[in-house]
Amino acid sequence: MPVRTKRQNWMNNCCTRGLVLSISEHSESDKIVTFYSPDLGKAAGIAKGAKRSKKRFVNKLEEFSLLRILYTPPKRDSLHFLREAELENAFLSLRNTYPRYVAATFIGELTLRFTREHDPDPTIFELLLWAIQNLENGRAPLEICALFHLRILGAAGYQPVLDCCGVCGETIRAGQRYGLHTGGGVLVCDTCRGAIHGGSTAITVQTLKFLHHAQRAELGTLERLRLSPKNIAETLAILHKYTLHLLQHDIHSWQQIRTLLESSR
Ligand SMILES: [Zn+2]
Known part of the structure; x- marks a missing residue:
């Protein structure tokens, strides 16, 4: 039987970059890895023998790691078969620093919720990598969360309209008060607030202009954009409400984000 050299091995399979979003145990020795790739979009693969193989996988299959992945594509809707992974960046500080870890978990969860399999979007991969790299570089975790949340909504086709009232259509202006209508996910000015049912979450004109x-x-x-703690808190609050409206489901890591927000006041 011919022995495949390492080079042949890489040539006979597919290769992609992927940022690991979640890992789960599959059996005594296997792991299921969900990652986001510019070529595949959100994808899940099985790493056979991942817990045993020191060479192919150990210390590489970790949340938020950026990998080069050698894989065999799935037949129909089954899992990709992961053959080997090379570590491009472990982003170690994200696992060792609690606020960064919470932020990366939140970013990973939003990516999982707002993307689909078989729907690659290089813009989303770039955005995800931008956020993870900025967290690793020490930029304020909650600020990255706010900017990432805003941008992934846009990339996923759910860009909130934040420059005018969703009822009367008037462009936002200083002196007026605004809120995000929690039922419909639209911005509402104070004049129109009485015309719609349900509550709204207040947001200042300054934060709206930033966003x-x-x-x-x-x-x-x-x-280069710097948001004040108030801008960040308002942004995360309204985007969370908007996301609840879109998904009809909460984001698990929101509780930890809220605790970080409270402790940063
Ligand atoms: Zn209005």
Whole structure:
């Protein structure tokens, strides 16, 4: 039987980059890895013998690691078969620093919820990598969460309209008060608030202007945008309400984000 050299092995399979979003135990020796890749979108693969194989997988299959993955594509809707992984970046500080870990978990959960399998979007991969790299570089975790949440909504087709009232259509202006209507996920000015049922979460004009700019900015220039703690708290609160409305389901890691927000006041 011919022996495959390592080079042939890499040539006869598919290769992609992927950021690990979650890992679960599958059997005594296997792991299921869910990752986001620019070529595959959200994808799940089985790593056979992952707990035993020192060479192929050990210390590589960890949450938030960026990998080069050698895999065999699935037949129909089964799992990708992961053959080998090379570590591109472990982003170790995300697992060793609690606020960064919470933020990365929140970002990973949003990615899982707002993406589908077989629907690759390189923009989402770039955004995810931008957020994870910025957390690793020490940028304020809650600020990254706020910007990532805003941008993934847009990338997934759920861009909230934040520059005008969703009822009367008037452009936002200083002196007016606004809230995000929790039932319909639209911005409502104080004048229109009585016209719709249900409560709303208040947001200042300053935060709205920041967010409207952040929705349109190039990813590279987003790094220069600095939000105040008040901007961040308002942003996370309204985007959480909007997301609840969209998903009809809570984000598990929101509780830890809320605790971080409270302790940062
Ligand atoms: Zn209005």
